[in-house]
Structures are given as structure tokens and as C-alpha cells.
Amino acid sequence: MKCSNLKKHFIRLSLSICVLIIQGCQQEKSNFYEATTTNQETLREGEYTDTLANGKLIRKAIYKGGRLWEIIEQKDSSGKNLESGSFQKGNGILNIYAPTGKLYARQSMQGGVAHGNTEILDTAGNTIAILEYHHGVLSQAQIIGSHIEKDGKTKNVNFDTKETDKIILQFKAGNSNALYQSLLGEFKKQENPTTFKKYLDFLKELYGELKEYKMETYNLVKHAQLGEGAEVLYLCRFAYCRGAIAMKFFRENDQFKLADFSIQAEPYTPIIQITRIGNPIMENLKAGNYNEIYNNASERFKNTTPKNQFDATIEKLRQLGNITSFQLYQHQVGLAQGKIVVVMIYEVNIGTKENYFEISMTEQSNNKFILEGIQLLK
Numbered sequence: 001m002k003c004s005n006l007k008k009h010f011i012r013l014s015l016s017i018c019v020l021i022i023q024g025c026q027q028e029k030s031n032f033y034e035a036t037t038t039n040q041e042t043l044r045e046g047e048y049t050d051t052l053a054n055g056k057l058i059r060k061a062i063y064k065g066g067r068l069w070e071i072i073e074q075k076d077s078s079g080k081n082l083e084s085g086s087f088q089k090g091n092g093i094l095n096i097y098a099p100t101g102k103l104y105a106r107q108s109m110q111g112g113v114a115h116g117n118t119e120i121l122d123t124a125g126n127t128i129a130i131l132e133y134h135h136g137v138l139s140q141a142q143i144i145g146s147h148i149e150k151d152g153k154t155k156n157v158n159f160d161t162k163e164t165d166k167i168i169l170q171f172k173a174g175n176s177n178a179l180y181q182s183l184l185g186e187f188k189k190q191e192n193p194t195t196f197k198k199y200l201d202f203l204k205e206l207y208g209e210l211k212e213y214k215m216e217t218y219n220l221v222k223h224a225q226l227g228e229g230a231e232v233l234y235l236c237r238f239a240y241c242r243g244a245i246a247m248k249f250f251r252e253n254d255q256f257k258l259a260d261f262s263i264q265a266e267p268y269t270p271i272i273q274i275t276r277i278g279n280p281i282m283e284n285l286k287a288g289n290y291n292e293i294y295n296n297a298s299e300r301f302k303n304t305t306p307k308n309q310f311d312a313t314i315e316k317l318r319q320l321g322n323i324t325s326f327q328l329y330q331h332q333v334g335l336a337q338g339k340i341v342v343v344m345i346y347e348v349n350i351g352t353k354e355n356y357f358e359i360s361m362t363e364q365s366n367n368k369f370i371l372e373g374i375q376l377l378k
Contacts, residue, residue, distance in 0.1 A: 208239025
């Protein structure tokens with residue numbers, strides 16, 4: 001999979017950790033439910049029920065290892081049953097709805113994650129974007145247009161994009177105090193100014209200073225708990241690489257506050273600090289040092305993945321063949337409870353076939369990270 005030109009396509013990773021985790025607001029990320037995004041600490045297994053803020057059921061589903069596997073039932077806010085599409089046992093086309101029951105997207109799924117094309121629709125049922133996923137990774141998107149945008153001017157929208165430019169300028173200036181004050185109150189409850197500054201400093205170390213930026217697109221969204229908001233995407237040039245910054249805003253006390261943001265470098269960008277974190281795991285996989293991987297993993301990893309289960313997974317890996325090469329494909333950096341979290345996807349050649357590994361690691365001390373999760377993406 002080769003990198004797309006970011007002037008035409010935005011690239012953003014859908015992985016196992018949101019950049020800014022808002023507790024109690026993980027059931028719905030936007031107008032639709034993203035089956036590819038779960039919190040590492042609350043990895044879903046078995047039957048789960050998602051509800052609106054008023055307690056009404058919106059979806060009951062079965063998960064396997066955090067991946068969406070079966071839709072038992074799906075309803076809109078009035079209780080009307082909704083069709084799930086051809087989705088079965090983690091595969092097929094999944095219909096995704098807004099709480100009102102309006103069809104929001106048709107998502108191609110494989111193995112419980114988005115794979116292939118996802119068609120995004122506006123309220124009139126028109127296609128406004130085609131997203132291309134590769135085993136849960138959003139690799140590129142074609143923005144066709146939206147009923148809320150025309151000739152670059154917004155129509156009937158109460159969201160002023162000039163406010164987002166203020167945020168991006170604060171980020172460019174490295175003004176962590178101003179950025180922290182712009183955050184949604186729910187986030188401030190979990191991260192203090194010190195941990196937030198540490199996170200921003202780490203991002204600057206990885207990508208360098210923000211040199212140039214340009215707003216690419218934005219979309220209005222709704223959240224069951226947070227209400228109405230907007231997603232904004234900026235194409236960026238950093239000192240060390242090119243990429244994008246995606247931000248989410250939600251209304252708080254009649255003002256839009258920053259609720260979530262993520263930096264995404266172009267695929268295959270060899271960020272040295274990231275490869276230093278993930279490459280030792282991949283080297284041990286390649287060399288067959290499986291016990292060393294397990295013994296050095298976090299206690300949380302060992303509790304959720306007993307040794308016999310880990311060995312069974314490794315045996316399946318052995319049957320595929322030997323790892324001949326690997327390279328960092330994509331990554332994302334997050335902040336959770338004061339700790340920096342790095343999720344990496346490696347492109348791996350096993351025998352003659354191309355595969356992908358996802359690795360999650362959490363900061364234990366400065367420049368030291370511990371394994372929290374690893375899985376082969378099929």
C-alpha cells in the first residue's frame with residue numbers, strides 16, 4: 001500500500017486508543033459507531049449494549065477481542081428497529097446510523113474491523129465521501145462534497161471555523177497553557193496541565209515544529225453525551241515530516257471546546273523515536289523470542305492474555321511461516337491517565353505474504369515503554 005498525496009487525501013489512523021480519552025463518552029465517537037476503535041483498558045469481549053444518554057437501547061452487539069462480530073439488534077432513538085446490512089461474523093457491509101435512524105454510512109467490514117470502502121452519506125442520502133480502510137487503518141479518503149458546504153462557504157452552520165484556526169495557531173506556537181484552557185471540561189478532569197504539556201512536548205520531539213497548515217475539510221457531528229460538534233482536518237507540514245491534524249470540537253457553555261485531536265504522519269514515515277519503541281518487539285518476533293516478549297509485557301497484558309492463550313496465538317503465527325522483513329507502516333500517539341500511549345502498525349512479510357501487526361505500548365518512565373497489546377491483523 002503506497003502513500004497518497006495528502007493534498008488530495010487525508011490519512012488518519014483508527015486504532016485501539018483515542019488520542020484524548022473521555023471517560024463515559026466512548027460509546028459513540030460521532031454520528032456513527034466505529035467498530036474499529038476501543039479503549040485498551042475496556043476491550044470489549046462478549047455481548048455489549050450501547051445506549052443513548054436517556055438510557056434507550058441503540059445497539060446490542062457481540063464483540064471478540066474488541067472487534068465487532070455480530071449485531072443482535074439496532075434501534076433508533078424512537079425504538080424503531082434498523083437493518084444492519086449483510087454484516088455477519090465480523091464480515092460484510094455494515095449499515096451505520098445516526099441516533100435519529102438516518103443511514104449515515106455503509107462500511108465494509110472484515111474480521112470485525114473496517115476493511116475496504118466505507119461510503120459516507122449526508123442527510124439526503126447523497127454520498128459525500130468514500131473512505132478506504134485497510135485492516136482498520138484509514139488509508140485514504142475522497143471528499144466528494146457536503147450539503148453544508150458550497151464554494152468554500154459554510155451554510156446554515158453555527159460553527160465558526162475561525163475558532164479552529166486559533167487552536168491551530170496555539171499548537172504552532174507551542175502554547176500548552178492556552179491549548180489546555182481550550183479543552184473540554186471532561187478532558188481536564190483526567191489530565192492536568194503538566195501531563196498535557198509533557199504530551200505536547202513528546203509530539204514536538206517526534207514531528208518537529210508545525211511549519212505550515214491548511215484546513216482541508218470539516219463535518220458537523222453529534223455525540224450522544226456531548227451533543228453537537230464538528231470534526232476539522234488540517235493538512236500540515238512539520239519540521240520532520242508531512243501529515244495531518246484532526247480535531248473534534250463540542251459545545252460547552254455556548255462555546256465550542258477542543259475534545260479530541262490527533263496527529264497523523266504520512267504512512268511509512270520512519271519516525272526514529274517510534275521505531276525505537278516498536279522495533280525491539282518486532283525483532284523478537286522475527287527471531288522467535290516469544291517468551292521474552294511475554295515476560296517483558298505489562299501485568300495488564302498478562303492478566304488479559306494468559307500464557308497458554310499467548311502460546312496458542314504464537315503457534316498459529318508459526319504455521320504462517322517465518323517473518324522475513326518488517327517496516328513501520330503507521331502509528332498514533334495518545335495520552336491516557338498521564339501516560340503516553342503509542343499504537344503502531346507494522347507491515348510484515350511472513351513467507352511470501354504481506355501481513356500487518358498492531359502493537360500497543362504505554363510509557364512507564366521517560367523513554368521507556370512496556371507492551372500492552374499485540375495482534376496480527378488479518
